[in-house]
Amino acid sequence: MRIVLVGPPGAGKGTQAAFLAKNLSIPHISTGDLFRANISQGTELGKQAKAFMDAGTLVPDEVTIGMAKDRMSQADAVNGFLLDGFPRNVGQAVALDEMLKGEGVHLDAVLDLEVPEDEVVKRIAGRRVCRNNSAHVFHVTYSPAKAEGVCDECGGELYQRDDDSEETVRKRLEVYHTQTEPIIDYYRAQGLVVTISALGKVNDVTARAMEALKVDKAAQA
Numbered sequence: 001m002r003i004v005l006v007g008p009p010g011a012g013k014g015t016q017a018a019f020l021a022k023n024l025s026i027p028h029i030s031t032g033d034l035f036r037a038n039i040s041q042g043t044e045l046g047k048q049a050k051a052f053m054d055a056g057t058l059v060p061d062e063v064t065i066g067m068a069k070d071r072m073s074q075a076d077a078v079n080g081f082l083l084d085g086f087p088r089n090v091g092q093a094v095a096l097d098e099m100l101k102g103e104g105v106h107l108d109a110v111l112d113l114e115v116p117e118d119e120v121v122k123r124i125a126g127r128r129v130c131r132n133n134s135a136h137v138f139h140v141t142y143s144p145a146k147a148e149g150v151c152d153e154c155g156g157e158l159y160q161r162d163d164d165s166e167e168t169v170r171k172r173l174e175v176y177h178t179q180t181e182p183i184i185d186y187y188r189a190q191g192l193v194v195t196i197s198a199l200g201k202v203n204d205v206t207a208r209a210m211e212a213l214k215v216d217k218a219a220q221a
Contacts, residue, residue: 001024001026001082001109002100002106003024003109003111004187005017005083005111006112006180009176010121011115011198015202016202017030017084019202020206021082025080026077026079026081027077029072029083030085032085034071034086035059045067045070061095065095068083068096068099072099080108087183088179088183089180089182094186108213109194110187111194111209112184120173123142124164125164125165125169126139126140126142127139128159131158132151136151136153136154138151138158
């Protein structure tokens with residue numbers, strides 16, 4: 001299957017992408033991984049991306065699209081993939097369609113993870129990270145530390161990252177609504193969108209997604 005995963009920040013896309021890719025035996029291709037791989041390998045596209053990032057400006061669509069095209073042409077993605085973070089806007093969605101058409105293939109589904117905005121803010125703004133080890137992450141509601149402000153693992157101080165502040169989260173949501181959400185309507189017009197609730201336990205959301213994708217695949221057969 002060839003799937004695009006969309007949803008607001010805090011929807012659990014990364015977590016669900018990993019589970020779904022494993023269950024469907026297809027590679028999980030995330031924008032973050034694409035950038036890190038190209039930059040670390042010193043590819044021409046990586047050099048271009050790094051120059052824009054170092055200058056504090058957005059990486060142009062053509063660079064991101066080039067990275068995605070190269071990754072999707074690799075052997076493990078021939079029979080399918082799960083895209084996470086790409087396409088990020090309608091322009092990239094159109095470019096992806098053109099790429100796939102050129103290969104004689106098409107998307108099977110666009111999985112839309114739906115989460116109420118207040119829940120997104122609650123999920124992200126409630127995160128607390130250990131100053132000694134950023135891998136130690138807690139949540140004031142869902143997974144609180146035994147002692148407030150103190151890491152269970154090492155006793156380090158727990159703090160809220162600037163990126164996790166409510167103000168920043170709401171700005172990120174605004175960007176999502178403006179730039180990324182329109183691709184849902186773009187793909188809905190093609191009959192590809194499957195929307196599921198991303199509320200509840202991780203395993204429950206994964207099961208919900210697998211069931212929705214099975215139904216969608218059958219509908220397109």
